[in-house]
Structures are given as C-alpha cells and as structure tokens.
Amino acid sequence: MDEYTFNPCLSCGICCTHFRIAFYWAEADDAPGGFVPAAMTEKLTHHMRCMKGSNDLPRRCSALSGKVGERVACTIYENRPTPCREFPAYFDDGTPNPKCDELRASIGLPPLPWHPGTLPAAA
Template identity: 80%
Template sequence: MDEFNPCLDCGICCTHFRISFYWAEADDAPGGFVPAEMTEKLNHTLRCMKGSNQVPRRCSALSGEVGRQVARSIYENRPTPCREFPVYFEDGTPNPKCDELRATIGLPPLPQSPLPRAA
C-alpha cells in the first residue's frame, strides 16, 4: 500500500520560500548533491534554487500544477531546507505553517498522521 504523501498534491512551499542553502551542497563542490545548474549564487557561502529568489517564486525543481499534482525533479538530491521542512512533526501532528500555506490555495488542513514518524 502506498504511503500518504500530501506533498504530491500541494507544492505550495516550493512557491513560497526562497530556498537557500550552503554552497557546498551543490554538485560542483566535492560531495555536493544538488544539481548546480538549478541553483544561483547568493553570496560567498550561500546559493538558492533558481526561481525561488524572485517574486513570483517557483523552484526550478518543481513540476506539475500546484494544488493538484506536483513532483520534485530532484527529490533525492534536494537541498537541506527541503529535507528539513516537516509536513508532520515527530508526534504525528501537522505542521501549522504547512496548513497555513495549503489554505492559501484552497487545500484543506492536513489530517493527524496515523502513525508517528520514524526517527
């Protein structure tokens, strides 16, 4: 059975935040993993995902229609801020910021997670 993933019908966070991260996460640095061609330099220590540094925002890795069906073309190689933004907290409660963003595009609040997240 497929695990419920509310992010696949939302994607609003990819159009709301500037997705900035340490420059060495990009794959043109030793050990980096984020495709460098999808990033832009902010300063000597930070980069961001292209499309997330101007308004209207839309991360260059986001495909599909926000609020209906979306995907991240670099999901396995996404930067740290994307990995660390919790849809659900460890106790299974929805992130209120996620619910707030979902409301801006007419999506309902997230249900309580049936199982707490694994550590």
C-alpha cells in the same frame, strides 16, 4: 487509498513556491561532495546559493514539476538541499505541521484532512 491521497505533499507543493531555498554553496554538485544539481541553483552571496526560481516573484523552485494543489513532484528529491530536508512534511513525524495548512490557506487551498485518529490503517 492511492498514493496521492496517502501522501499529501504529492497533491500540494505550496512550500516549494513560498520560501527562498537558500543553502551553503558547497551543497551543489560542482563542489566536492555536493549533491544539489548546480545548474538548478544560482549564486546569492560568496557563500550561499539558492534554488533557481525561489528568489523570484512569484516564487517557484525550478525543481518542482506539476501543478500546485493538484499533482506535484520534486524532480531532485534525493538530492534536494538542506532547507527542504528540514521543513517537516505534514504528518511525517506523526503530527501535523501547522505551517502546511497556513501556507495552503494563503493561496486558497483547503486544510489537509489528516489529523490524529483519521490516518488509514497500515496495510
């Protein structure tokens, strides 16, 4: 089983085109201790920023590469902001995130195939 079958996020990416990715401004790397590339963010309010592209319609976070529903990657994965870290990836905790299939259905993508009992055996 290749990595694109094993990790459904790598062939999905719909959540990165659905939400406004907003976070406390100091998560950006032009603040002490910040980590999100500031150049990929824009100001929302005095205290908040968002990922560029996620505040526009159609939404698409500027850090997302690839084609949604085929092959995608977060180009700042290690430095992604808090909302991205808090959205539970499908099956990350051993259970499906129903929001994933809901988002996928909104653009005509089929439900993800993984459900309890269908996971590949650990190598």
